Amino acid sequence: MKFLKWLMYSLVIAFVLGTLTVGGLYLYYQDEMPTVAEIRDVRLQTPMQVYSADGEMIAQFGEIRRIPVTLEQVPQPLIDAFLATEDNRFYDHFGIDPIGVGRAFFQLFTTGDIQSGGSTITQQLARNVYLTLEQTWTRKIKEAFIALHIERHLEKDEILELYLNKITFGHRAHGVGAAAQVYYGKDLNQLTLAEMAMIAGLPKAPSTMNPISRPERARDRRAVVLGRMLAEDKITEAEYQTALAAPIKTKVHGAEVTMAAPYLAEMVRAEMVARYGEDTAYNSGLKVYTTASAKQQRAAQRAVQQNLHGYDERHGYRGVEAQLWQSDTTQQAPEREALLEQLASFESIGLTRPAVVLSTTERDAQILFADGEEAFLPWAGMAWARPFMNQERQGAAPEQVQDIFTAGAVIRVRSTPQGWRLAQVPEPSAALVALRPNDGGIAAAVGGYSFAVSQFNRAVQAERQAGSNIKPFIYSAALENGFTLSTLVNDAPINQWNPGSGIAWRPRNSPDVYEGPIRVREALAKSKNVVSVRLLRAMGVETVVNHLTKFGFDYDELPRNESLSLGSASMTPLEVARGYAVFANGGYLVEPYFIEKIVDAEEQTIYQARPKVACVECEAKDRDVLPAPQVISEQNAFLVTQAMNSAVWGGGSWAHKTGWNGTAWRIQRSQAINNKAGRNVAGKTGTTNDVKDTWFSGFVSGLVATGWVGFDNLERALGSTTMNSNLNSDEQPISGTEAGAKTALPMWIDFMETAVEEVAAEPFDVPPGLVSARIDLATGKLSRANDYTTRFEYFIPGTAPTEYADTKSSPTVFGDDDSIF
Structure with missing residues (x-):
C-alpha cells in the first residue's frame, strides 16, 4: 500500500509538473505562434506566369514551381498514398500522434539525437510554413504547439489541402500539382498509380529519393x-504488382509553356521586377497578360528564323561542326552508345538539331540524333550547300553529298515540310516588332534568332542606322512645308564641295540610276536618295529635325547634317515602328506597351492598361478613353501613306511600257496578303551604306510592323550572292547585293501573311480636307487628258497645281540648280 501511495503521488506530481512545463513552454513560445488570421491566410509562394492576350502561357518565373490545386482536384489514390505513408490516423488525431511523439522522445533521451520524426501531416505543414528543417528539440516543441494551434482553427480537409500544396518535392517543385508537371509533364488526373506512389514518397527526402537524381532509391x-x-487496403494485389513493376521513366519538365516568346517574356519579367520587386513578382502568383497575339507572335518567330536561314543558305555552307571519325581511312566508327554520348555535347539551337552522319551515297545521307532517332537527309535538302568563301563570294555548287560532308561528320539539320534540311546556326541577327497602331499595343516582338544564344533584345535595344526607312518622315516634313506628291524634284547626282574637309560629298542612288525630274510620290516609292537630300536642303536641317521629333524620336540623337536625309540616325526597331504607326493611325503618336493586365493569386485584376488611343472622337464618346496626341495632320499622314502604297504597287502603265515598281514590289506576289488586304498595304525599305543594316517597315490599317536584319558586329556588311546553279529561281529567288527589299522585306511578308488574318486591313480612306485633281505624270501639272499619261493626285487645299501641262511654260523642278540649295 505504501508503494502504491508513493507511486500515485509520484504520478500526480509528474502530471502537475508536466502540465506546468507544457504550459510554461507554451507561454514561452506564445509570441511565436501564428495568429488565427495568418493560419487562415497562408500564402502559397506561386511563380509569376506570363500569357499571350489570348491566354497561351509564354513563360513562368520564380524559384518555386507551384500549381495550386483544391482537394477535389487531387485523385483519391494520391490522397490515399500520402495518408497511408505519412499519417494513416490523420482524420483521428488532434494534430499530434502520441505514439510517434513518444518514440521520438525516447530516441532523444537514449541517444541524444532525434533519429525519427513521428510527425503528423499537421506537424509537417507547421514545419513547412512557419519553421525550419533543423533537427532540434526546441523546433520539435514549437512544431507541436503550432500543429495544435492549426488543428483548432482549420478543418481536416483544409489542413490536408494546404499540405498537398505546400510540401516540397525536389527540383523546385512545391505541391502535388507542380510535382506532377515537373516529373511527368502531366496534370494530376493523368497520373498512373505508380507515378502517384512515386510522388507520395518524395517528401521524406526529395533531394536524394527523387527519380531523376537517384532512380534506384x-x-x-x-x-x-x-x-x-496495400496494407491499408487502398489498392488490390494486382494493382500493387503492376505498379511495383512499372519502369522509372521521368525527366525534368518545364512549365506548361504553350508558346515560346522568350524575348517578350524577358521584357515582362524586367518590367514586373521594376514595378513590384523580385519577391512579389516571382512568388505571389501573379498572372501577366500581354498585348501579344499568340498567332502573330508565332508568325514573327518563324519569320525571323526562316529568313535568317534563307540568308545563310544563299551565302554558303561554313562546314561541319566536328568529325568523329574519318570514313576514308581504316578508322572505325564508334559504337552507337559512344556516338550518342558524343552527340549529347552538341546543343540544339533555334530550329537546328545536331546529328552525326552514319553513311552517305551520292544523293543522300543517313543521320543519327542524340536521342537515338535515325533520319534520312535527301539531296534536295543539301544541294544549297556550296562553300562559304566570304560575305561576297560563294564556292562552286556541290555535285554530290561527299562534296559537302562524309560519314562521321557532326552536322545540323532543321525540319521543313519537305523533310530534313541541312542547316547551320545563322551568323547575322534580326528583329521584328509589330504594333497595333490605334493604341500602341505590341502584337509581336522577336529580338533575335535564339534567346538561348543571345538574350540581347534587338527589337527594343539595338540602335541601328535607319537608312531609307527614315525617308517617310523626311517626306512628311516636305509635305508640311510646301511640297506636294506631284512636285517635281531633280533626280540627278549631287557633288557638294566641303571646304573644311577638302573633299566632295557625293550621295548616290541605290541602284546608281537617275531619272531627272521626278514626282515626290514616285521618288519616295523608288527610294531616290538624292531627292531626299534635296528635300532636306530645301527645308533646312533644323526644320526636319524638329519635325522628326513629332514621331517620338529623340531630338538630341538626330544628326545635324544632310546625312540625316539618308538615314544616318540610329533607332531601335520599336522606335521606327512607333513612328510608322503615326502614318497608319492618321497622325497620332501612341505609346508602345506590352502588359494588358495583371491578375493576382485570387484572380483579382490589380492592373489594367489604359493606353492613349488614336481617335478623334473617342474622348467625346467615352470619357474613360485617353486620347493620344495628334502630331501631324490626318491629311499629311494620308499623303505619305499614299506614297508608301506606291512603293508596293508602283505606277504607270505596263501595257504602254511606262510601268514602274517601287522598292516593296515583292509584296505584290503574296496571295495571302492580297486576299485579305487587297491594295491597302503601305511600306518602305531601308538599306544603309555598305549594307550593314537592312529594314522594312510597313502596315495595313490594323497593324504596323518593322523588321531589321544585320550583324551585331557593326563592322560587318551583309554582302552579296550569286545564283546557285543547283537551285531554280523559286528555290533561291534572291541574289545580288543584299538590301532592305531582299533581306528584310521577305521576313516582313512571311510574318504579315499570317498576321493579316487577325487584323483589320481597311482601305486608306481619304480624310476630310483633301482635294483631288488629274495631273500629268511627266510634269506634275494639271491635265485635260484622260489616259495612261495622267492620274488623280491628292492635295491639301491651296497646294494643287494651277497650270495645265499643255501650256508652254516649263515645269518647276526643285533642285534643278543645286546652287539654290
Whole structure:
C-alpha cells in the first residue's frame, strides 16, 4: 500500500509538473505562434506566369514551381498514398500522434539525437510554413504547439489541402500539382498509380529519393508507399504488382509553356521586377497578360528564323561542326552508345538539331540524333550547300553529298515540310516588332534568332542606322512645308564641295540610276536618295529635325547634317515602328506597351492598361478613353501613306511600257496578303551604306510592323550572292547585293501573311480636307487628258497645281540648280 501511495503521488506530481512545463513552454513560445488570421491566410509562394492576350502561357518565373490545386482536384489514390505513408490516423488525431511523439522522445533521451520524426501531416505543414528543417528539440516543441494551434482553427480537409500544396518535392517543385508537371509533364488526373506512389514518397527526402537524381532509391521508396497502400487496403494485389513493376521513366519538365516568346517574356519579367520587386513578382502568383497575339507572335518567330536561314543558305555552307571519325581511312566508327554520348555535347539551337552522319551515297545521307532517332537527309535538302568563301563570294555548287560532308561528320539539320534540311546556326541577327497602331499595343516582338544564344533584345535595344526607312518622315516634313506628291524634284547626282574637309560629298542612288525630274510620290516609292537630300536642303536641317521629333524620336540623337536625309540616325526597331504607326493611325503618336493586365493569386485584376488611343472622337464618346496626341495632320499622314502604297504597287502603265515598281514590289506576289488586304498595304525599305543594316517597315490599317536584319558586329556588311546553279529561281529567288527589299522585306511578308488574318486591313480612306485633281505624270501639272499619261493626285487645299501641262511654260523642278540649295 505504501508503494502504491508513493507511486500515485509520484504520478500526480509528474502530471502537475508536466502540465506546468507544457504550459510554461507554451507561454514561452506564445509570441511565436501564428495568429488565427495568418493560419487562415497562408500564402502559397506561386511563380509569376506570363500569357499571350489570348491566354497561351509564354513563360513562368520564380524559384518555386507551384500549381495550386483544391482537394477535389487531387485523385483519391494520391490522397490515399500520402495518408497511408505519412499519417494513416490523420482524420483521428488532434494534430499530434502520441505514439510517434513518444518514440521520438525516447530516441532523444537514449541517444541524444532525434533519429525519427513521428510527425503528423499537421506537424509537417507547421514545419513547412512557419519553421525550419533543423533537427532540434526546441523546433520539435514549437512544431507541436503550432500543429495544435492549426488543428483548432482549420478543418481536416483544409489542413490536408494546404499540405498537398505546400510540401516540397525536389527540383523546385512545391505541391502535388507542380510535382506532377515537373516529373511527368502531366496534370494530376493523368497520373498512373505508380507515378502517384512515386510522388507520395518524395517528401521524406526529395533531394536524394527523387527519380531523376537517384532512380534506384526512388524505386525503393515507391515500393514502400505501394506496400503501405496495400496494407491499408487502398489498392488490390494486382494493382500493387503492376505498379511495383512499372519502369522509372521521368525527366525534368518545364512549365506548361504553350508558346515560346522568350524575348517578350524577358521584357515582362524586367518590367514586373521594376514595378513590384523580385519577391512579389516571382512568388505571389501573379498572372501577366500581354498585348501579344499568340498567332502573330508565332508568325514573327518563324519569320525571323526562316529568313535568317534563307540568308545563310544563299551565302554558303561554313562546314561541319566536328568529325568523329574519318570514313576514308581504316578508322572505325564508334559504337552507337559512344556516338550518342558524343552527340549529347552538341546543343540544339533555334530550329537546328545536331546529328552525326552514319553513311552517305551520292544523293543522300543517313543521320543519327542524340536521342537515338535515325533520319534520312535527301539531296534536295543539301544541294544549297556550296562553300562559304566570304560575305561576297560563294564556292562552286556541290555535285554530290561527299562534296559537302562524309560519314562521321557532326552536322545540323532543321525540319521543313519537305523533310530534313541541312542547316547551320545563322551568323547575322534580326528583329521584328509589330504594333497595333490605334493604341500602341505590341502584337509581336522577336529580338533575335535564339534567346538561348543571345538574350540581347534587338527589337527594343539595338540602335541601328535607319537608312531609307527614315525617308517617310523626311517626306512628311516636305509635305508640311510646301511640297506636294506631284512636285517635281531633280533626280540627278549631287557633288557638294566641303571646304573644311577638302573633299566632295557625293550621295548616290541605290541602284546608281537617275531619272531627272521626278514626282515626290514616285521618288519616295523608288527610294531616290538624292531627292531626299534635296528635300532636306530645301527645308533646312533644323526644320526636319524638329519635325522628326513629332514621331517620338529623340531630338538630341538626330544628326545635324544632310546625312540625316539618308538615314544616318540610329533607332531601335520599336522606335521606327512607333513612328510608322503615326502614318497608319492618321497622325497620332501612341505609346508602345506590352502588359494588358495583371491578375493576382485570387484572380483579382490589380492592373489594367489604359493606353492613349488614336481617335478623334473617342474622348467625346467615352470619357474613360485617353486620347493620344495628334502630331501631324490626318491629311499629311494620308499623303505619305499614299506614297508608301506606291512603293508596293508602283505606277504607270505596263501595257504602254511606262510601268514602274517601287522598292516593296515583292509584296505584290503574296496571295495571302492580297486576299485579305487587297491594295491597302503601305511600306518602305531601308538599306544603309555598305549594307550593314537592312529594314522594312510597313502596315495595313490594323497593324504596323518593322523588321531589321544585320550583324551585331557593326563592322560587318551583309554582302552579296550569286545564283546557285543547283537551285531554280523559286528555290533561291534572291541574289545580288543584299538590301532592305531582299533581306528584310521577305521576313516582313512571311510574318504579315499570317498576321493579316487577325487584323483589320481597311482601305486608306481619304480624310476630310483633301482635294483631288488629274495631273500629268511627266510634269506634275494639271491635265485635260484622260489616259495612261495622267492620274488623280491628292492635295491639301491651296497646294494643287494651277497650270495645265499643255501650256508652254516649263515645269518647276526643285533642285534643278543645286546652287539654290
